[in-house]
């Protein structure tokens with residue numbers, strides 16, 4: 148108060164003085180008083196696109212420009228609404244002749260203005276020119292508290308230069324860390340330099356590359372709710388217009404980003420109009436929630452058109468997973484996406500990276516899933532052929548030549564290549580997920596090496612490679628450092644392996660230019676040759692559990708199931724079989740049938756545990772290609788250890804053996820070994836890796852080879868084990884495991900309603 152009354156006296160004296168000066172000058176121009184009321188407070192702003200708390204004056208940053216004429220008196224009544232922070236404003240370049248107490252420097256000319264109080268600055272602008280004002284308390288200026296002071300000549304007087312207009316441009320640099328964090332780092336031991344600013348601002352506008360920001364992980368487990376509307380939409384993912392399935396309009400669907408321990412709740416609204424749906428959460432073990440596994444016919448009745456179904460499950464382990472349709476061949480229509488689970492904040496990661504990106508790999512057919520499933524289940528059998536395109540994050544490029552633009556338009560932005568924009572010098576964790584319908588792929592980035600660190604949610608003993616083979620249903624994390632010449636871009640390329648390719652490579656761009664993208668100046672890498680099986684077996688053998696993260700498998704199995712993979716005929720229809728049994732689903736889901744003790748749903752006999760290995764030649768077309776179909780399932784003793792030997796063989800065409808990626812629901816298995824030729828139980832078990840086997844949920848069975856797995860039947864429920872090739876699964880290439888059903892309780896009633904479960908609700 149003392150200060151204010153003094154100020155008033157001073158202003159009166161000053162006005163008198165100014166009047167006298169004006170009279171003496173005889174100019175007749177009156178100096179005026181410019182009176183401002185400013186409220187200073189924090190507000191969220193995004194001056195360079197990144198949201199940050201900034202200091203505003205009357206809601207503006209930079210603050211309002213003070214426009215005055217020579218010898219005007221400027222009065223600023225400043226109210227500090229910063230809540231918990233003092234403020235002082237310096238009038239930079241104003242000489243404060245006669246008013247040194249208004250220079251606005253905390254600790255030199257004044258006490259700072261306390262929160263909730265108002266202070267009046269008052270000074271004369273006694274020289275024309277361009278000046279500034281800004282905070283002068285701590286490092287507060289960096290929070291954006293500044294502005295311009297323009298002092299013009301009095302009316303009638305002119306500058307010694309001419310101009311039509313008068314504009315202000317404030318130049319600034321910008322940090323994302325708060326002034327508090329900066330000040331703390333500077334005054335700490337060890338000293339922590341504030342580093343270089345993130346952006347340069349021109350009049351409070353800049354542009355930070357937001358794609359380099361990771362979504363901050365939360366440090367406590369939470370529930371994450373999603374509402375997904377599933378619809379058909381016309382999409383041109385590879386430039387060719389096709390009905391695709393979208394989730395909330397997107398194909399592929401949205402990524403679920405969560406933290407280990409979170410509960411995921413997804414309300415799926417089926418708006419497909421004429422088609423059921425079920426969504427499987429691939430790699431999520433569903434411990435305690437077997438009814439949320441999302442497999443039509445096994446764990447639930449499919450969601451009917453117009454209905455909403457809620458999936459609830461816990462993501463109990465950090466890693467890279469995915470989701471996809473598990474109804475008919477519906478996955479091919481694009482109903483899939485990624486699930487990225489990160490470690491809780493503070494948990495040490497076993498590898499370092501700067502930024503985290505997801506890449507979904509898939510193949511794409513122009514014919515619908517209906518046409519494909521019809522042709523596969525017809526006599527004569529009609530193979531679906533090779534996919535038309537390979538997609539990287541839902542983008543491919545089909546050659547439209549000869550097609551009407553309404554059908555295929557290569558300039559459609561939907562099919563412009565996926566661009567992974569990188570910052571030179573940074574290391575990226577690329578989370579790769581293969582959701583191909585058919586194709587085994589090789590993934591590579593031109594001139595960049597990759598370090599493989601994760602597979603199917605398990606840490607891999609790191610190894611460096613130029614290309615990564617990835618099979619449908621697998622996920623990997625690779626670390627890639629953007630360490631090549633940043634003046635150009637590089638190809639990301641995928642190509643088909645394991646089948647004679649008729650599909651062009653899928654291409655995307657590894658982009659070093661944040662503002663625009665340039666097509667790389669080189670030809671895309673063609674990738675490894677498709678039929679070198681040894682390269683692929685070598686990679687399979689290289690993938691081991693990371694030291695320090697090894698989970699030791701039980702030394703011996705309680706049960707060994709050998710599964711011979713063959714292509715067969717049943718009543719003239721082509722099928723795929725295990726030990727000559729091709730699976731067919733009952734109309735009532737197994738989980739419910741077993742829970743409700745329904746005895747007439749499926750064949751109660753156990754499927755065969757072996758084949759006639761002594762007399763079967765895996766290298767030639769079988770003498771008798773006929774098989775049986777069955778609804779029977781393997782019942783496993785709860786907590787028992789089960790070995791699965793997958794044995795490959797010749798198909799019904801001479802000299803052809805295909806790659807089958809096998810996926811187990813509800814569990815991870817130890818990968819004990821891979822071999823070529825026929826598995827020999829007395830000899831090949833010696834080759835098992837019991838020291839550091841990787842655990843996975845999906846594993847390739849290589850042509851004419853075998854793959855040995857071990858798992859513990861420790862998750863009560865009913866679980867599919869199947870080839871992840873959509874057409875093979877559709878043609879019966881699956882088995883079903885049950886264990887611990889007596890421990891399954893409270894299956895949601897929403898899972899009921901089909902087959903004989905209807906009867907349970909009759910009044």
Ligand SMILES: [Cu+2]
Pocket residue numbers: 806807808870871872875876880
């Ligand atoms: Cu297969």
